[in-house]
Amino acid sequence: MQxxxxxxxxxxxxxxxxxxxxMGIETVAVYSEADRQAPHVRFADxxxxxxxxxxxxxxxxxxxILAAAKATGADAIHPGYGFLSENAAFAGAxxxxxxxxxxxxxxxxxxxxxxxxxxEAVRHYDIPMVPGTDHPVEDPEEAARTAGEIGYPILIKAAAGGGGKGMRIxxxxxxxxxxxxxxxxxxxxAFGDGSVFIEKYVSGPRHxxxxxxxxxxxxxxxFFERECSVQRRHQxxxxxxxxxxxxxELRERMGQAAVNVARACDYVGAGTVEFLLDDQRNFYFLEMNTRLQVEHPVTELITGQDLVALQIAVARGEALPLKQEDLSICGHALELRVxxxxxxxxxxxxxGxxxxxxxxxxxxxxxxxxxxxxxxxxxxxxxxxxKLVTYGQTREAAIQKMLEAIAAYRVEGVETTLPFGDFVCRHPAFRSGAFTTHFVRDHYRPELLKAQREGEATLAARLALRQYLNDLETLHLPKP
Structure with a gap:
C-alpha cells in the first residue's frame, strides 16, 4: 500500500x-469546490x-472518487466516517x-x-437485545399489536438509518x-427506505x-468502552x-459481547458495537457502526494505540500485533465535539x-x-x-483539563458548542457520573447557559475593575 x-x-x-x-504512505485529498482552500487539501501529497x-x-x-484514485495512482481508499463510509455499494465498487x-x-x-x-445475525451468540419486532413494520395495526405486547413506552426506529433520523418515542x-x-x-x-421496527423503550439508559x-x-x-450518553437530538x-x-466484570462481559457481534458478520477492520445500559446494569445490543467513530481519540488516549494505523495494517492483510491481554486502560479521556x-x-x-x-x-x-x-x-x-480531547490520570483531571481547554479556545464569527461543553463539565450530574441519555432533557436549558455566561462576564468585569484600581494605586494616580 503506497x-x-x-x-x-x-x-x-x-x-x-x-x-x-x-507510516511512509502518500495521500490523496479529494474536495468539493466549497473546500478548495481547506487544510486537508494542502496537507495531502x-x-x-x-x-x-x-x-x-x-x-x-x-x-x-474512483476516477480520482485512478488518476493519482492510489491503491487504497479510506472512507473516514459519514458520507460513503457505511455504504456497501461503495465498498464493493x-x-x-x-x-x-x-x-x-x-x-x-x-x-x-x-x-x-x-x-438476526447476532441472535445465535446469545447477545442480550431489547424486546421488539424482528421484521420491518409498515402496518399501524401490526405496530399497535406489537406495542401492546411489549408495553409502552416504545421506540420506533428506521431499519436502515441512524443519527436520530426516523426515530420516535x-x-x-x-x-x-x-x-x-x-x-x-x-x-x-433520509435513507430511501421507509421500513421501521419497534422495540421496548429503555427508560433512563446510558449509551x-x-x-x-x-x-x-x-x-x-x-479496546474497552466509551460513554456517549450526553447527546442532543439523539446525536x-x-x-x-x-x-x-x-x-x-461488566466491562469484560460487554467486551466479549462486542467481539461476538463482530464475529457474527465476519467483520474486518475497525468497528463499534453500541449498547444500551439500563439502571439495573443490564445491557442490550443496539447496533454496530461499521467504520471509525468520531470519538475514537478517547480510546486512543487511554490505550496508547493508533486505531488508524491498525486499520491500515489490517487492510494490508497483516495480523493484529496485539493480544487482548496486551491492552489495558490508563487514565481517562474526554471529547467535546466542537x-x-x-x-x-x-x-x-x-x-459564517x-x-x-x-x-x-x-x-x-x-x-x-x-x-x-x-x-x-x-x-x-x-x-x-x-474535536477537543483532553486526557488526565483521573476523570476529575480530564474534566478540569477540558474546562481549561474550552476557556483557551477562541472562536469569533460563528456560535459553537464550546459553552455547552463548559456547562456539561461543570454540572453536578455529569461530574458525579450519575447521568443518562436524558442529560440534555433533564438538566439543560438555554436560559441556564445564558445565566452562566452572563455571570462569568460580570465576574470578569469586576476582576478587570479591581485590577484597574490597583494599577492606579500603584502608579499613585487619582481614582475616578
Whole structure:
C-alpha cells in the first residue's frame, strides 16, 4: 500500500493523512469546490476536485472518487466516517476497481447497516437485545399489536438509518399512528427506505459503545468502552473513556459481547458495537457502526494505540500485533465535539466566517481540527469544526483539563458548542457520573447557559475593575 485516497473532508481527512504520513504512505485529498482552500487539501501529497459543493455532486459521487484514485495512482481508499463510509455499494465498487477499501467488506456493512438483519445475525451468540419486532413494520395495526405486547413506552426506529433520523418515542397508544407515519416518512426521505421496527423503550439508559478491531487471520480485539450518553437530538456531543459506571466484570462481559457481534458478520477492520445500559446494569445490543467513530481519540488516549494505523495494517492483510491481554486502560479521556451550532437556539447550525479561530495547546490537550481562521463554515456539510480531547490520570483531571481547554479556545464569527461543553463539565450530574441519555432533557436549558455566561462576564468585569484600581494605586494616580 503506497498511496491512500481519503474519501472525506475536514478533521477526519487530516487525521487519517497524519497517520499515513508517519507510516511512509502518500495521500490523496479529494474536495468539493466549497473546500478548495481547506487544510486537508494542502496537507495531502496530491488533491483532486470532485465537483460542486453539494455532497451528492462531490463527496457522495462514487464515480468521481474512483476516477480520482485512478488518476493519482492510489491503491487504497479510506472512507473516514459519514458520507460513503457505511455504504456497501461503495465498498464493493472500490474492490471491483482493484483498490483496497480500508474497512469491512460489503457483506458486513450491509448486514450491520440494516438493524433487523444485524439483530438476526447476532441472535445465535446469545447477545442480550431489547424486546421488539424482528421484521420491518409498515402496518399501524401490526405496530399497535406489537406495542401492546411489549408495553409502552416504545421506540420506533428506521431499519436502515441512524443519527436520530426516523426515530420516535411513543408514550401511549393514542400517539402511535401519527408517530409511526412520521417516522416512516422521515426514514424514507433520509435513507430511501421507509421500513421501521419497534422495540421496548429503555427508560433512563446510558449509551455505552465498545471499540473492536478484527483482522483477516481470525483475531478480534476489543479496546474497552466509551460513554456517549450526553447527546442532543439523539446525536453525541460529549464522549469519554472509560465509563464512570462499568466495573471490570461488566466491562469484560460487554467486551466479549462486542467481539461476538463482530464475529457474527465476519467483520474486518475497525468497528463499534453500541449498547444500551439500563439502571439495573443490564445491557442490550443496539447496533454496530461499521467504520471509525468520531470519538475514537478517547480510546486512543487511554490505550496508547493508533486505531488508524491498525486499520491500515489490517487492510494490508497483516495480523493484529496485539493480544487482548496486551491492552489495558490508563487514565481517562474526554471529547467535546466542537460544532458550529448555537446552544442558545436549539443547537441550530451557525454558519459564517471564522473571524477568529485559535486552538488551545498544552499537555493533555488534543485537537483534531479541520478549519483555520478566515475560513467560511459551509452550509452543505456537518457543522463540526473540530474535536477537543483532553486526557488526565483521573476523570476529575480530564474534566478540569477540558474546562481549561474550552476557556483557551477562541472562536469569533460563528456560535459553537464550546459553552455547552463548559456547562456539561461543570454540572453536578455529569461530574458525579450519575447521568443518562436524558442529560440534555433533564438538566439543560438555554436560559441556564445564558445565566452562566452572563455571570462569568460580570465576574470578569469586576476582576478587570479591581485590577484597574490597583494599577492606579500603584502608579499613585487619582481614582475616578
Amino acid at each position: 498511496k491512500i485516497l481519503i474519501a472525506n473532508r475536514g478533521e477526519i481527512a487530516l487525521r487519517v493523512m497524519r497517520t499515513a504520513r508517519k 496530491q488533491a483532486v476536485c470532485l465537483g460542486p459543493a453539494p455532497s451528492a455532486q462531490s463527496y457522495l459521487n462514487t464515480e468521481a 472500490v474492490a471491483r476497481a482493484g483498490l483496497t477499501f480500508i474497512g469491512p467488506g460489503p457483506e458486513a456493512i450491509s448486514t450491520m447497516g440494516d438493524k433487523l438483519a444485524a439483530k 411513543v408514550e401511549q397508544a393514542s400517539e402511535l399512528k401519527p408517530q409511526i407515519e412520521r417516522a416512516m416518512s422521515e426514514a424514507k426521505s 455505552i459503545e465498545i471499540q473492536v478491531m478484527a483482522d483477516t487471520h481470525g483475531n478480534i480485539l476489543h 453525541k456531543v460529549v464522549e469519554e473513556a472509560p465509563s464512570a459506571v462499568l466495573d471490570p 460544532y458550529a451550532e448555537d446552544p442558545l437556539n436549539d443547537f441550530l447550525p451557525s454558519v 466566517r471564522l473571524d477568529r479561530y485559535r486552538l488551545p495547546e498544552g499537555p493533555g490537550i488534543r485537537v483534531d481540527n479541520g478549519y483555520e481562521e478566515g475560513m467560511e463554515v459551509p452550509i452543505y456539510y456537518d457543522p463540526m469544526l473540530a
